[in-house]
């Protein structure tokens with residue numbers, strides 16, 4: 001897939017919106033509006049945005065935990081307000097305020113997940129099998145972190161997907177560290193993409209801070225999957241600028257990450273890199289940059305208002321509907 005001006009702008013707008021919503025989520029957690037916890041996406045937004053912006057609405061996505069799916073749902077085109085209202089426990093949320101961070105947006109091919117990392121692999125294999133059987137050309141894109149790739153479920157699902165030629169693209173968001181463990185202590189080779197060859201899957205390693213590189217690689221794999229050629233693996237080398245989760249220490253192997261380390265990571269901020277490149281190419285003007293930033297600020301403000309005006313669920317009978325099928 002070749003990207004013209006319209007596609008590049010779409011990617012940029014989605015990246016900026018993701019950054020704005022992710023920062024809002026961090027703020028809302030601090031003020032108690034957002035419930036439970038939050039794992040910021042800042043620094044690692046490009047795999048989720050690049051890997052979803054050009055998918056079909058009926059394609060299935062299994063978002064990575066970072067940003068709790070915001071980069072992925074924004075890329076796919078879903079309005080994040082229903083998901084965020086859910087995360088804030090409001091009855092207008094995607095799960096009537098009962099699902100919290102595990103909100104599903106079924107209209108957008110997001111069928112929910114689990115707090116158990118690695119459950120995304122067999123679920124994606126199942127969605128892939130359903131897609132293959134229904135013959136509508138749907139593709140499943142499963143996003144996961146480097147730490148998550150250590151689950152045994154990955155190997156079971158990868159093998160099944162390869163043997164049955166399921167239409168799945170595995171997208172690893174490799175930010176180099178799981179909660180506190182560097183990936184180099186958990187996998188013997190430089191690239192996790194090496195795991196794909198064990199199952200005969202094509203793979204690519206891309207700069208995960210370059211949203212265009214991610215989109216090109218994922219869409220090439222999506223086209224192959226749609227054509228019946230089976231699964232592929234894309235590894236995006238990315239970063240996280242914050243601690244693992246809000247309130248967690250920013251440690252790797254018991255040692256604090258230093259301000260210098262973080263500053264080095266921030267030199268490759270995916271939003272800044274893409275903005276600079278688009279300004280240089282004349283795809284964006286400084287006035288466009290300002291307008292797109294302001295639009296994102298306005299959208300976040302409108303979402304916050306929607307959440308603030310939404311009641312908490314107060315009728316216990318909704319639990320019956322949530323638990324039992326009629």
Ligand SMILES: Cc1ncc(C[n+]2csc(CCOP(=O)(O)OP(=O)(O)O)c2C)c(N)n1
Pocket residue numbers: 065066115116117118144145146147148149175177178179244
């Ligand atoms: C099976 C399981 N083990 C541990 C956890 C706790 N946990 C949540 S996120 C996380 C780190 C995941 O690392 P990675 O997949 O690399 O994603 P990243 O946080 O780096 O984006 C851990 C250990 C969990 N939710 N599920």
